[in-house]
Amino acid sequence: MRQHVIELVYLVAAIGFVLSLKWMSSPPTARRGLLAGEIGFGLAIAATLATPGITGTGYAYIAAALFIGAAIGVPLGLLVPMTAMPQRIALSHAFGALAAALVGTTEYYLTQPAIGKFTMGVLGAEILLGFLVFTGSLMAAGKLQELLPQRPITYPAQNAINFAIFGAACAIIIALIFTPGSAALIPVLIVLALAFGVLLIVPIGGADMPTVIALLNSYAGLSGAALGFVLDNKLLIVAGALDGTSGLILSIIMCRAMNRSFRNVLFGAFGQLQEPDEGVEAGNVRSASTDEAAELLKLARNVVIVPGYGMAVAQAQHKVRELADALAREGVDVKFAIHPVAGRMPGHMNVLLAEANVPYDQLLDMDEINPDFPQTDVVLVLGANDVVNPAARHNRGSPIYGMPILEVDKAQCVMVVKRSMRAGFAGIENELFYDPKTLMVFGDAKAVVSELGAEVSGVKDSIGI
Amino acid sequence: MRQHVIELVYLVAAIGFVLSLKWMSSPPTARRGLLAGEIGFGLAIAATLATPGITGTGYAYIAAALFIGAAIGVPLGLLVPMTAMPQRIALSHAFGALAAALVGTTEYYLTQPAIGKFTMGVLGAEILLGFLVFTGSLMAAGKLQELLPQRPITYPAQNAINFAIFGAACAIIIALIFTPGSAALIPVLIVLALAFGVLLIVPIGGADMPTVIALLNSYAGLSGAALGFVLDNKLLIVAGALDGTSGLILSIIMCRAMNRSFRNVLFGAFGQLQEPDEGVEAGNVRSASTDEAAELLKLARNVVIVPGYGMAVAQAQHKVRELADALAREGVDVKFAIHPVAGRMPGHMNVLLAEANVPYDQLLDMDEINPDFPQTDVVLVLGANDVVNPAARHNRGSPIYGMPILEVDKAQCVMVVKRSMRAGFAGIENELFYDPKTLMVFGDAKAVVSELGAEVSGVKDSIGI
């Protein structure tokens, strides 16, 4: 009876989860969505605590574990800066996958050898996926945090080795299906899964990490659903399916925005260290001081600001907002152009600019803004590089060839703010910087932008008052 | 084992059903949606025929029943004219509900008295809903086909009687829950349900019939899902839930388009016979011949055609298309304005005009076209009445007060084609007809429109050649 009430609560929680994601469809309803998710989660936990069979010590342990988890989770939630969000998300995939994998493993030891064939198959897949996502996500987080080399690491027979490991893991699962009692196979499976997770990520370049994270998210969802099958817990199945489709859709969107195929991301070793690209003639570079740049900005009728990863690194979003406001007071029409893969995470620039109180309806998507560039007086490229690289349009040899870009080179004048002539995440040269209509303004994005802001509004004050 | 394969096929069928509805989201994918539905249905039937326990005679009977059903269904599908679609749909709800109700009843007799409490409750609800929808839909079809009086029929203590019947039915279900063996109660329940279905529809006016049909659709879906609970058939549950939500959403959309509440539709006896509305002064009516009307149409720069139920009755859609083409050849800009509840069914006008090959992107929704009326030279109202009645805007006493309308009275000139000064479905006068800028062109819509078409293109020929 009590079990049935618990399951009914799980049903309510599942509906809450669905509504939660549904309400993420627009900013005004998103907070309601968060609430629905929280309520669903809370109900599910409360119901679970009423499960028959939990002992007194059990409750003590649970309380301790919940406390420790919360003590780590709260600072992780509140203190992690927005720029580190991709690593943060990768890290939490690692935690989540580890938890699911451990539950699966424990479940195996508690119920073996009386495990049905199908259950054993699902359980094996769950353990494989769980531990794979665990190390894979750790690797991804390491690369993003630049603790590990971002460049893809390739070695001979890489694919062969990977396939061999994967094959061995599958063979173990098949063996377990027929002799579920061979408990000794489980540690082997776990080691193989851990190794596979590492090896899978090693040859993938940092630029593809966000896609990989979304894919790992999808796998984590699958493993959660598999756990639901094993524990006959429908809430886990629903949550896993939702999580899995979310990861899948996000990775598809990212691949599409970069014009790459899945296979490519997983096996292409995108961004391999390249010889300096011959396609770009290292012509003259025109650079400008912030004074000159500010003057140009003030004279423009309209300015489009293109933020990129550099803005995130420099934490320049607040200064950007101030500059935009100052320009608006000068009567300049200011817009923001957001490339779908600018930054390191889908929606990265949106979150940062939202943090700086830029209203979200002033941020324009690539498709909306591209037709406007020919009529734009000045484009201010702020720490963006790959997403404005014209090589994507015409240089068939470039690794980013075919990726849709922000066509800033069609504007009257382009100002690029970055610290050096170094390449962006894809590791390739950008001919835009050598274009005669491009002005480079070297320096840290935050410093440059705050100077620009001061100059624009300062000059105004001396005239206006 | 075989049972499990059947269930897996049902899963595939359920996915087919979902995709089927999903692909109805745009005309280009809609035919694929239909195919998905058909494949799913076919698979489900094929799997069901493999159910263990079906006898040889059983197969013979099944073949015979399928044959008879198809022999009736094919002509019903191919021959029913588009204008009779609402009745057709009501009628098939009746068939569907009857089938579900009969299956539920049989299931009761076959398994009683060994029926669990919850199952009995669901079964009782299923039988009640099924038979209720059966007679209710028959009544609705009768009203729409004008076999029954369309005016709402009210009598003293109507609501009290309805509640009493409903209460009695609920009491019987409760009794059955506690003594599932009292088989004699079932016929009583059935009779009450049948009576309730009739009495529920009697006081509802013809104008509300389409909403009622959508609601009955929703009930039918619920009863199908309930049957799925009883038979533990997940495919039935999925199909029932989809059907139920579809009916619900359509009835909500209709209610919203008519600015009415559900309660209102079910208990309001909308459209009660009214005294001739004092709000309308029976002023002068200007009428025109088709010659004059054709002349005016040709002189216009732009014409908006507003089709209504009269166009459907007169089957004038092909002639309308010809007229529109003729006007387009004269250089007149022709658009169609479709009110959400024009006709007798959601999307009614769209289907008719599609039948006449009017491309669907030339049909404008109310919200799109309303701002254009002040700049429109001539509006041609073709057998529409309630949907262009300005009383909805300002006459608080009118039963259609608050319903959003096509604001044709804001155009420069309005031509109304109908047979007489009679009222439309809501049974109320229309002051638009007395407006000085309105010209009435009396006659059957098809006849008038073909004359107009002839005159417009005839005159053109005599000038052009």
Add this chain to the structure above:
Amino acid sequence: MSTETIITSLFIFALAGLLGLEVIRRVPKLLHTPLMALTNALSAIALVGSIVILGRQESTYATILGFIAVVCSTINVVGGFLITDKMLRMFRRRPDPGAVNGRRDGRP
């Protein structure tokens, strides 16, 4: 029906209902009539229940009611799919170039 089955059924009902809400809300007004015809056909899936009842021949009573039920459902499914098909065939996006010049009158 065990309590477990009931809860399972409720899960499926809730998920399918939410899915229905999502999916059907996206159907444009344009296609509401075909949608009604299509759901009509799909809801005739109660046919699978009546086929089993009719086929198992457990009592005369069941046979008679099952027969009627199979006939009714078949009418719906056949008619419903045919009508949907007929309607969907009619929807065209752009006029074919000839039609604008009146060379085709659009009659079926």
Add this chain to the structure above:
Amino acid sequence: MSTETIITSLFIFALAGLLGLEVIRRVPKLLHTPLMALTNALSAIALVGSIVILGRQESTYATILGFIAVVCSTINVVGGFLITDKMLRMFRRRPDPGAVNGRRDGRP
């Protein structure tokens, strides 16, 4: 796990997956980062499995693994919801009148 349960689970998985596809496709690019944080938190629902394992104390082994699992999941759920909340708070539609005139610099 009986075959019946498996089929039920497959139904639920399929329906939830379809629902996920429908629902998540509608999330605008703008909200993709909060979406990732939110699904992160929700997927930590594996917590319900680990709570039971930890609570039942069926073996030392189970207790240890269960403890780690509960801690990991709790980190995710708490962190995930907090981050989502933090991000969603930041989204504003229109600049408040004062902000345009630079009276507020938008810093948190």
